[in-house]
Amino acid sequence: MNTKYLDVLAQKYDCEEKVVTEIINLEAILNLPKGTEHFVSDLHGEYQAFQHVLRNGSGRVKEKIRDIFNGVIYEHEINELAALVYYPEEKLPLIKNNFDNEQELNQWYKVTIERMIKLISYASSKYTRSKLRKALPDQFDYIIEELLYKTEESANKEQYYTKIVQQIISLGQADKLITGLAYSTQRLVVDHLHVVGDIYDRGPEPDKIMEALINYHSVDIQWGNHDALWIGAFAGSKVCLANIIRICARYDNLDIIEDVYGINLRPLLNLAEKYYEDNPAFRPKIHSDKHTTDHEKLQITKIHQAISMIQFKFESPIIKRRPNFNMSERLLLEKVDYDKNEITIHGNTYPLENTCFATVNPEQPDQLLEEEKQVIDKLLFSIQHSEKLARHMKFLMKKGSLYLKYNGNLLIHGCIPLDENENMEKMEIEGKNYGGRELLDLFEHYLRHAFAHPEETDDLATDMVWYLWTGEYSSLFGKRAMTTFERYFIEDKETHKEKKNPYYHLRENEETCRKILEEFDLNPDQGHIINGHTPVKEIEGENPIKANGKMIVIDGGFSKAYQSKTGIAGYTLLYNSYGMQLVAHKHFNSREEVLSNGTDVLSVKRLVDKELERKKVRETNVGEELLQELSILNSLKEYRYMK
Numbered sequence: 001m002n003t004k005y006l007d008v009l010a011q012k013y014d015c016e017e018k019v020v021t022e023i024i025n026l027e028a029i030l031n032l033p034k035g036t037e038h039f040v041s042d043l044h045g046e047y048q049a050f051q052h053v054l055r056n057g058s059g060r061v062k063e064k065i066r067d068i069f070n071g072v073i074y075e076h077e078i079n080e081l082a083a084l085v086y087y088p089e090e091k092l093p094l095i096k097n098n099f100d101n102e103q104e105l106n107q108w109y110k111v112t113i114e115r116m117i118k119l120i121s122y123a124s125s126k127y128t129r130s131k132l133r134k135a136l137p138d139q140f141d142y143i144i145e146e147l148l149y150k151t152e153e154s155a156n157k158e159q160y161y162t163k164i165v166q167q168i169i170s171l172g173q174a175d176k177l178i179t180g181l182a183y184s185t186q187r188l189v190v191d192h193l194h195v196v197g198d199i200y201d202r203g204p205e206p207d208k209i210m211e212a213l214i215n216y217h218s219v220d221i222q223w224g225n226h227d228a229l230w231i232g233a234f235a236g237s238k239v240c241l242a243n244i245i246r247i248c249a250r251y252d253n254l255d256i257i258e259d260v261y262g263i264n265l266r267p268l269l270n271l272a273e274k275y276y277e278d279n280p281a282f283r284p285k286i287h288s289d290k291h292t293t294d295h296e297k298l299q300i301t302k303i304h305q306a307i308s309m310i311q312f313k314f315e316s317p318i319i320k321r322r323p324n325f326n327m328s329e330r331l332l333l334e335k336v337d338y339d340k341n342e343i344t345i346h347g348n349t350y351p352l353e354n355t356c357f358a359t360v361n362p363e364q365p366d367q368l369l370e371e372e373k374q375v376i377d378k379l380l381f382s383i384q385h386s387e388k389l390a391r392h393m394k395f396l397m398k399k400g401s402l403y404l405k406y407n408g409n410l411l412i413h414g415c416i417p418l419d420e421n422e423n424m425e426k427m428e429i430e431g432k433n434y435g436g437r438e439l440l441d442l443f444e445h446y447l448r449h450a451f452a453h454p455e456e457t458d459d460l461a462t463d464m465v466w467y468l469w470t471g472e473y474s475s476l477f478g479k480r481a482m483t484t485f486e487r488y489f490i491e492d493k494e495t496h497k498e499k500k501n502p503y504y505h506l507r508e509n510e511e512t513c514r515k516i517l518e519e520f521d522l523n524p525d526q527g528h529i530i531n532g533h534t535p536v537k538e539i540e541g542e543n544p545i546k547a548n549g550k551m552i553v554i555d556g557g558f559s560k561a562y563q564s565k566t567g568i569a570g571y572t573l574l575y576n577s578y579g580m581q582l583v584a585h586k587h588f589n590s591r592e593e594v595l596s597n598g599t600d601v602l603s604v605k606r607l608v609d610k611e612l613e614r615k616k617v618r619e620t621n622v623g624e625e626l627l628q629e630l631s632i633l634n635s636l637k638e639y640r641y642m643k
């Protein structure tokens with residue numbers, strides 16, 4: 001070990017006792033049970049449902065409450081306490097309304113604070129004191145620690161405890177303390193959160209999800225295809241930019257672009273008003289809780305057409321300058337017979353409907369009008385100068401990656417592209433063939449390069465981000481081609497089908513999954529692949545746990561738009577020291593419902609895997625880092641203090 005480095009370290013550990021204390025501390029942590037990991041995916045802008053799952057820890061909060069209080073307090077009190085932990089600010093006034101004198105209220109405060117302290121003590125039992133301290137609300141950490149370490153047997157202590165609580169109440173601090181305790185409990189119940197992709201698109205509040213993640217104590221993100229699309233737009237890809245606006249228009253979510261991220265849509269609207277009319281294929285999908293007027297709907301329909309046509313035009317030059325993307329079949333504007341209003345794809349000719357080709361020059365269909373170019377340039381400028389979007393995208397980059405190896409598992413949104421014979425599919429990039437892990441690493445390299453060079457709009461890295469959205473060997477897309485054009489303009493549904501990568505049926509086989517885990521240097525006996533991206537259709541009997549438990553698919557559809565297909569409202573996965581449990585969530589109606597009757601969204605749990613022995617921190621990613629630190633500290637001890 002480099003002695004210079006040890007000398008620097010010795011400044012922090014300037015006596016033997018300090019080194020020894022830290023060594024003992026790390027050893028102790030290594031022997032604690034591993035913290036609980038929480039996996040979610042395909043949030044698709046559904047902030048309300050997501051934040052509920054975060055607050056209740058996919059049912060963990062209720063479970064802990066039951067562990068302590070089942071048979072001790074009434075069921076309605078259990079529900080009330082749970083609702084208080086999830087939504088303290090909203091629940092407190094509701095409860096307080098029930099009391100008509102101060103004495104009763106104070107008694108309730110006393111009992112509740114005591115119960116919450118018990119809950120925190122239980123929820124933190126597998127953590128060190130230092131970790132617990134970090135989870136406590138700053139302004140009350142001293143007081144809570146005092147309350148936590150009171151010993152029930154001692155009468156003196158009991159008095160002391162009662163006095164503290166009385167003081168808190170009489171000083172008007174009880175609500176704040178209860179709120180702080182509630183958030184600490186939420187935090188202790190889940191140690192680390194994994195978001196396995198697709199935060200953006202379709203739903204109304206992706207920005208709020210981003211804010212929640214930014215404020216979350218410990219999180220990582222595996223990018224989904226929709227997240228990559230947003231990153232691409234911010235990184236200078238005009239075709240990605242057109243896509244995100246198209247999807248927002250389609251789902252009646254343009255306010256995300258306009259109000260949340262502050263992008264002026266006026267130039268696009270002007271263009272849309274000039275060239276487009278009403279068109280049934282482009283009317284927004286309206287959610288029931290939105291009050292969009294007919295006039296607004298018409299405007300959105302026009303914008304939707306304008307931006308879709310811009311998108312199709314931008315696709316052509318990329319396809320032409322990147323022959324290795326192998327997408328010439330997707331040069332659809334060139335396959336249209338503009339006189340006959342039909343298109344020939346794969347040798348079949350189809351009539352076109354709901355077309356909106358007013359800005360298309362049949363001689364050169366991918367040519368953008370000057371106005372279209374100006375609109376997209378202005379949009380790109382505003383997107384890249386939105387402070388809020390910059391903050392969100394930087395966070396996606398900082399915490400995100402294309403895949404993650406974590407505690408022996410492989411987390412990936414989409415797939416590992418495979419051929420029918422289970423071989424890693426290879427893609428040629430700059431004269432070399434890449435497959436499997438190597439291909440994914442290269443994709444990630446390009447995405448990061450594109451992000452670091454937002455001024456480049458047509459280079460390979462930027463085009464590659466779009467490829468990740470829609471290319472046949474993209475690990476995020478996992479399908480052969482995206483049939484957006486066909487779905488707007490061709491009636492025959494056969495043309496709408498998007499053929500999935502063989503991965504999606506091969507992943508049912510245990511052997512395939514083991515092979516993939518090995519490709520990523522993971523132990524196939526212990527590891528699992530955790531996937532999002534493809535909604536599991538419980539309704540049709542599909543099982544999210546595949547390949548003898550090696551493969552877990554957790555996209556159950558937080559996305560409201562997909563819930564009729566899946567039949568549930570999303571899966572989440574919990575992985576604690578005892579094993580893995582999959583939770584299927586029923587529809588989340590509203591926080592009001594949870595608040596008023598305290599009943600939770602009922603969740604069904606399924607055991608995926610049970611650890612034979614309780615898993616310790618030593619066997620985790622964090623443990624690996626701690627072991628390294630430990631070895632450095634041991635070197636320091638020998639070098640400085642054993643001479």
Ligand SMILES: O=P(O)(O)OC[C@H]1O[C@](O)(COP(=O)(O)O)[C@@H](O)[C@@H]1O
Nearest residue numbers: 198225226250479482483484498533
């Ligand atoms: O349901 P929509 O809005 O038509 O979107 C369909 C498109 O979304 C995709 O499924 C990609 O989105 P997901 O990652 O959510 O599956 C495309 O394959 C498909 O073309």
Ligand SMILES: [Mn+2]
Nearest residue numbers: 198224225533
């Ligand atoms: Mn996806």
